[in-house]
Amino acid sequence: MEELISRVADATIGDTFNFYRHGHGAGNRRRRLAGYLESRSESPLLLVGEAAGYRGARVSGVPFTSERQLTGKGPAEASATIVHRVLAELGLEEHALLWNVVPTHPGTATSNRRPRAAEIAAGLPFALELARGRRVVAVGRLAQSVLDAPYVRHPSHGGAAEFRAGLLRFRSGGRRVRRFL
Helix, strand or coil: CHHHHHHHHHCCCCCCECCCCCCCCHHHHHHHHHHHHHHCCCCCEEEEEEECCCCCHHHHCCCCCCHHHHHCCCCCCHHHHHHHHHHHHCCCHHHEEEEEEECCECEECCEECCCCHHHHHHHHHHHHHHHECCEEEEECHHHHHHHCCCEECCCCCCCHHHHHHHHHHHHCCCCCCCEEC
């Protein structure tokens, strides 16, 4: 995993902010990501979102995770809170690896923007590498479109209940989940 983290940190993904290389705490974010990926190395399920958020991974270094979830301080991120709550409720948190199509942050320190096509193309190989041998679920339509994976609604903007219902269907075997080879 160290090699993957090194490649992500070295990557230039369009105009996105690479918080694993730049900014105060970049080394800490890389260490956190290494610990997270190691702890989920055997996870059979990969949930892939669109891109790192300005209050989530940009600050914490861990996809779909806010600084407040890790330390009890700093900004909270609504989607991260919902994702972890639902995964824990469904007994999936220890079995799921979280990632984004674009592992770096498109936007500013105070806003998100949709990643551009070239940024998606540059970030996608990292997601595909992590997908090998796992069942993949796309969190949101952008991830679904580039991964050709089953979809659950992104929890943002009122989607928490639909996100939960979608994951519940996968957990109970109601929808086929593609395994990447």
